[in-house]
Amino acid sequence: MLIELKDVNKTYNNGQPLHVLKGINLSIDKGEFVSIMGASGSGKSTLLNILGILDNYDTGEYYIDGRLIKGLSERQAADYRNRLIGFIFQSFNLIGFKTAVENVELPLFYQGVNRAKRHQMAMEYLDRLGLADWAKHYPNEMSGGQKQRVAIARALITGPKILLADEPTGALDSKTSEEVMQLLSTLNREEGVTIIVVTHESGVANCTNKIVHIKDGVIGQIQDNFSHSASAFGTATIMK
């Protein structure tokens, strides 16, 4: 198993203790395309943060590829994030004063890859996502879909084991959303990238092969969705 969560608990202590994750058990295999679905407040974002080593958990165990992710130093956590995980955010989170290619280069910069090498790699990835012509443009000169594709290039460039997408279509219109989901699906199918998408949109979830329903901090139903027929609003489009 690539990802294994065993009885993971998380409580926030902001005045009133808030038990957000109440014993999560989840296994995700290599090459899976999974969505985590839940309403706001269900704990899905917290789960994503823990999966992405952005937050720590209180009790339980979390393994990536057999490695226990617990009590890491900041430096080590940063290193794991850099090498094991690629992030795709709802609001793209590109750095505004850097060009597309510079944004894509950034994870390699933190790996200490030299300038020429990482530039070449970044151009390669942009090219694959059809953005080679936009390499020298700044994020605010691009459309939402283009920005998200730059973000995907940035997430892929380190060759991560897991791609974590947090509401990747949240800021996009339905057409672009579909394109982005198509892109993720292709990446999963053709390159075997393990992708976990967190969403509250059933249309987005429907694009994935497995849907994990989370409710009130516990995992409810795990639904196989290879037929892509889970959407309550039809299977053809992502409803906005």
Add this chain to the structure above:
Amino acid sequence: MKDLFTEIWESIRRNKLRTCLTGFAVSWGIFMLIVLLGAGNGLMNAFLRGGDGIATNTMKVYPGRTSKPYDGLKEGRRIVLDDKDVELTAGNQFSQYVDDVVATVGTSTQVSYGKQYTSGYIEGNYPSRKDIDRIVILHGRFINDKDIKDSRKVVVLPQNMAENLLGGDGEVATGAQIGALHLGAEGDGKKVDPAALIGKFVKIGGLAWQVVGITKSDMSRNDNLFYAPYPTVKTVYGKGKAIDDLAFTFHGLKTEKDNLAFEKEYRAAVNLHHRAAPDDERSIWISNRFRQNLQMNKGTGILNIALWIIGLFTLLGGIVGVSNIMLITVKERTHEFGIRKAIGASPWDITKLIMSESVCITAVFGYVGMFLGMLACQLLDKTVGQSSVAIMDEQIAMLVNPFVGLDVALEATLVLIIAGTIAGFFPARKASMVRPIEALRAE
């Protein structure tokens, strides 16, 4: 390294005005530091120029009056130094330290040349006194060994006496007149060349003395004191054993403590010879130039430290400013740091970014300030440095070489780097502690 500078440049470029305003405070601080130290150096150089060429390892001994009763004698007795003191000083007891002992003896007298005359004080002296007293020869020469050996009747006159003897009103020139002569202005006396007197004979006490040299008038001393060979004066004026004062050079006394111990021992020995209490500090006066020099150095050292402190405190304002904008920068960039951390920046990567930005701002603006400061020092030299004030009729430059050395430039560089590091430290720590989830949520 290049990447780091690119990042810093990008960040600074986005906040040009803010960076410049803060940088100005740093520039100002360093500018003040450099100008203060430069002016301080100029002032000290001007002071110390008076000390050029003085042999520093000399002591002079003058007679005084006893202040304690001793050996059956009352206090208040006048001490007269004599040949015995010279022998004592040059003798075995102090031979470990003392090199060369010279005594002076003299008397008030009148000097005349043709119709001109002037009163003065003839001092019998030795050649080595020239260095000890820093006598500047303008024309001719000073007393030499041959003069001493042959007891020649030769004199070395100060410039003002020579000018008086050559012309003018026949009175001892006052300070103001000599000052005027120095400046070449019209005075009461005619313009005369004192060198004309060399080789001529002047009459002193009814005897003819040949003028062999003209010295620069030194207004810190008696302006009608002139020099003749010691044995000649002693014989001509029948001075017997008594001497005016004595001076000697010494070696091997390196510290203030050594000097004080030597002075104590020496005083005791001389006092005993004159039947004064060994610890009587008023019977004879010892003027130790080495110790005065030490004190002077201590004084200039303190001035230097004071200037550094003032300069550093001025700089402190700039540093606080830099720290302040770095804090604002960090606050503004929280989201960006969150992204960076999410994609793999370690806390140290972030710390490095902020710290080096802070050091860069401080160093660049600091160097601008340093450069302007040195320019200002040049300006000082061209303006104030060219003017001088007349103190006791001696032209004393206000500032001499008001510059700072390479050492100060290096020290200031070090100060800037340290200052930049300190300024960046707290903002950088704050930035490195940004939690990616908080930062990403912040939007």
